[in-house]
Amino acid sequence: MSSIPLVSTDRQARDLEAEIDKISLALSSDQTLKSIIEGLPELAIEGIRRSLTTEKRELTEKLEAFRLAQEGNTALMQEQVGNDLGDLLIVARLAQNWKQKDLARKLGRQEQSIQRWESERYRSISLGNFMKVARALSVEFSAQFQPSHMAKWLPPPDLSQAEVQKVLKHARTHNWFEDQDSDQEDRSKRLIRYVSEHVTRYGTPSLLRTGINVKDHSEDWVLLSWKAQVTRCAERIIDSEQLSYRPLDVSWLRQLAKLSANAEGPLQAQTLLKKHGIVLIIERNIPGMEVDGAAFLVESIPVIGLTLRRDALDNFWFTLMHEVAHVILHYKTGLASGFFDDVEHAEVDEFEQEANKFASDLLVPEELWSRTPARIAKTSAPIENLAKQLNIAPAIIFGRIRFERKNYTIFSDKIGRGTVRKLFLPEVKDE
Structure with a gap:
């Protein structure tokens, strides 16, 4: 669209x-x-x-x-x-x-x-x-009644009450619904109706690209519940601010990367994206969800959802840039179906390869990365100097080195652990 x-x-x-x-x-x-x-x-x-x-x-x-x-x-x-x-x-x-x-x-x-x-x-x-x-206008409309089981999406038949309660607990903890005082049965029915109405309007995310393989998650109750909430939050912003996205407007991308150098860069990124017609929603992952980020359309507006399941600056910025890459590169070739990503796994297809390469190059251009001594550094000084040269957060480069070397014991105190969630969700404790 x-x-x-x-x-x-x-x-x-x-x-x-x-x-x-x-x-x-x-x-x-x-x-x-x-x-x-x-x-x-x-x-x-x-x-x-x-x-x-x-x-x-x-x-x-x-x-x-x-x-x-x-x-x-x-x-x-x-x-x-x-x-x-x-x-x-x-x-x-x-x-x-x-x-x-x-x-x-x-x-x-x-x-x-x-x-x-x-x-x-x-x-x-x-x-x-x-x-x-x-x-x-001399227009006549006709309506045809359908039984409820045909008119709307229904939860998968093997959906257990435990799964419903898991999502319901998350919904209560993270204030999905204004009315928290209704009884348990009413809340369960309302949650199922809430997800059903979302799927009826927007469909299901047919594929979850985890990096290991491409799975059919059209019946994934937890993922559908999370996407329904992200969509509802995005709709409020889109409706109230009359956003418009223009694919030709990409000059802000370099500015986005440089915001990472600021302590409140993640919040500033959310504001910058909205200014250019992209909605960023932070919605914590429901237990069992292996998703770092997602990108999809609500009407014609790109929406990025981040779970912050790994609370570290390096993960935030790479995941954000990965989803932004999907918006920029795949607005007309996949965003309508949506991308739901676990960014720490290897690339699975050309879409994910493009998004990973785009995100990496945007943060640290490949021509510079291939010849910098920081790439093989064993101490922090060369890495911090490169970050200063690029005007980005050092945590991003430390995180890239950990990933490329497949050694997550090094520089563990340099990736900005515990610094992102408190910016967006200061009053919410881990489940």
Whole structure:
């Protein structure tokens, strides 16, 4: 899904044309593309080029659908919106060659009301007003009742009460629900309904990429519960701040890496990402979850979830950069399905290889790493000097050395243990 869900006005069409022109210019020469991502590793150029090529194609298709709809041919636009009821009303308006002001006049309302409703894709409109709009546009909707077992996702049949209680305990500890006083049975039912509603709307994460192999986790109750909570937290931010993500905007990546040098860098990273249309949610791992981080879409907005199950600076920054790499490189080629990662295992496929390489190069460029004496250092001074040269946290380099040497007994006091969780979750104790 593109960052612009549907083109419905001439102004949006003009903005889209300008965006397509920018992407075309960026793709026209390496020099232009490099100027956009100045200072980033060479790997970023090819990855971002692929992402922008896909983005340009999808935006062009959306613009074409709008132009055809203006001429009375809404087939392509209907194909793009699927069964979304709000978008279908917008298509119906375009099919009649009405502007927003024409629909407002028909309804006896201000044009701003239509603008607001359509910007929200009719998500917050009352049922009464929704039906008035539909009648004004000569749109008829029909509904078909389905038994509850067909209409919604159900937990796997082998889900034990112990598993439900494990997630419920985590939910209580981490304040998932405002009402903590309801009885145990009510909370269990509410939790199952909560996860079911999430899966019905967003589907299940079909694959969990652990690095050892690719597993089918579409029925993983614990993972689904965690993703549902991360999504709910992200939705609140997206709705309240009207975020927009632009794949062409990548100049902030180098700044993100340098935030690691600051004591409050993780918090500053969360703010910087949100400024550029990416939501970072910290949600502790539920016992039994082998996930460090995840990246997926909520509507068209990239969401990164981190569990902080390893409370250390080196793990935080590499995991964050790994998930950011998925957003930058795979926005159009996998992010809709989502990535759920255990970053300490070896790479499993080309997506994870690209994300690991991108994250590593962004923090410590490979051309520098391959020739620095810090790589083989047995004392901390050369490593700290390299970190100062790169303006990043020394913990990142110490962590990389531990990983590459497969020796986790060295520099164990240099990776910033116990410094991240307290920034985000100062009042929550370990379970």
